[in-house]
Amino acid sequence: MALKLVQEAPLQDADLVREAIAGNPLSFQLLVERYQGRLFALARHYTSSPVEVEDIVQDTFLKAYSRLDTFQHQSAFYTWLYRIATNTVLDFLKRRGRCPVQAVEDPELAGSPETDRRIVRPDARLERQEVAEITHAILEGMPEIFRTVLVMRELEEMAYQEIADVLDISIGTVESRLFRARARFKERLVTQYPEFAQGINE
Amino acid sequence: MNCKHARPLVPLYVDGELTSVQSAELRPHLLSCPACRSLAQAEQSLHAWFVPTDEIPVPAGFAAHVARRAVAGDTGSKRPLAPVEGSGHEHSEPILQFVLHALAVAAIALVVASIAMRRLDQPAAEELKAHESQALDASLFALDQINREELRAASIFNPQGAQEGSSGR
Numbered sequence: 001m002a003l004k005l006v007q008e009a010p011l012q013d014a015d016l017v018r019e020a021i022a023g024n025p026l027s028f029q030l031l032v033e034r035y036q037g038r039l040f041a042l043a044r045h046y047t048s049s050p051v052e053v054e055d056i057v058q059d060t061f062l063k064a065y066s067r068l069d070t071f072q073h074q075s076a077f078y079t080w081l082y083r084i085a086t087n088t089v090l091d092f093l094k095r096r097g098r099c100p101v102q103a104v105e106d107p108e109l110a111g112s113p114e115t116d117r118r119i120v121r122p123d124a125r126l127e128r129q130e131v132a133e134i135t136h137a138i139l140e141g142m143p144e145i146f147r148t149v150l151v152m153r154e155l156e157e158m159a160y161q162e163i164a165d166v167l168d169i170s171i172g173t174v175e176s177r178l179f180r181a182r183a184r185f186k187e188r189l190v191t192q193y194p195e196f197a198q199g200i201n202e
Numbered sequence: 203m204n205c206k207h208a209r210p211l212v213p214l215y216v217d218g219e220l221t222s223v224q225s226a227e228l229r230p231h232l233l234s235c236p237a238c239r240s241l242a243q244a245e246q247s248l249h250a251w252f253v254p255t256d257e258i259p260v261p262a263g264f265a266a267h268v269a270r271r272a273v274a275g276d277t278g279s280k281r282p283l284a285p286v287e288g289s290g291h292e293h294s295e296p297i298l299q300f301v302l303h304a305l306a307v308a309a310i311a312l313v314v315a316s317i318a319m320r321r322l323d324q325p326a327a328e329e330l331k332a333h334e335s336q337a338l339d340a341s342l343f344a345l346d347q348i349n350r351e352e353l354r355a356a357s358i359f360n361p362q363g364a365q366e367g368s369s370g371r
Contacts, residue, residue, distance in 0.1 A: 029269035061268045062278025119247040132255040154252035
């Protein structure tokens with residue numbers, strides 16, 4: 001029954017990948033059209049420059065095409081593509097002069113219980129775009145391993161399992177990284193934007 | 203369920219990562235425990251910061267363009283980074299190069315001039331006055347004294363430190 005359904009849907013990702021590997025450029029173009037919007041949105045979380053966003057997405061698809069034969073069909077095509085996109089973004093950030101901070105997994109760096117309980121809602125006077133800009137600025141200053149999980153969870157709304165698959169880490173590591181990432185984000189919000197972050201200690 | 207068990211589950215609850223059984227166990231505790239409830243509210247409050255940013259539209263013909271490049275063998279890596287908009291890098295580079303060249307020329311001229319002036323001022327070996335060589339000797343002697351004192355201090359303090367270390371164990 002499941003097989004029949006697959007046969008009736010010729011535009012499945014896996015079929016397009018097979019056709020692209022077999023030398024049909026139109027199949028790859030269809031894959032690009034299918035996911036370009038999501039990758040543009042993903043790259044946008046890391047840079048606000050349209051030129052850089054386009055560069056990152058183009059690089060991602062070119063890399064994907066050059067290694068299409070390594071796609072194992074065990075995970076979803078988008079998960080595989082997303083992993084390449086994340087690595088492309090990290091390469092891009094590295095070339096931009098950013099370097100991942102070492103020893104960031106130190107538990108001491110996590111927030112205190114006081115920070116954990118702190119409610120930090122955006123000030124009601126802020127416009128949506130202003131909130132987005134503050135968040136973007138804070139994310140930009142964070143170590144990459146925290147920034148990636150926050151983008152994936154909070155902006156891409158990915159499940160822990162999907163994040164674990166893309167970053168090739170365990171679900172436990174996703175949990176602890178997210179916990180620390182949020183604590184850091186909160187800490188920075190309250191210290192850098194005290195006038196906009198309504199910090200309430202319960 | 204008590205707070206010790208509930209606390210680590212709170213972020214997972216807020217993220218929708220708990221099973222329905224786990225959620226059903228945690229929920230009554232959150233309703234009855236103000237501390238754990240405020241923790242959940244604090245976790246939830248953070249979500250409000252992550253709003254979608256203005257979209258960057260995909261340029262027309264992007265997919266066809268990328269597919270063409272991919273088929274042509276472009277693997278995408280190691281291409282130069284596009285200049286950042288408004289950074290002014292593309293304009294500042296020639297100016298920067300000119301300033302650097304000018305500085306280099308000025309530095310060379312300065313070195314040549316100072317060598318020439320020193321030659322004029324420098325006394326020949328036979329002209330070196332006695333008091334100058336005495337002053338040099340005195341400063342070398344002073345340096346030597348400092349070195350000796352440091353060595354003596356090290357030899358005095360090290361055995362003590364070793365003794366303290368051994369007595370501490």
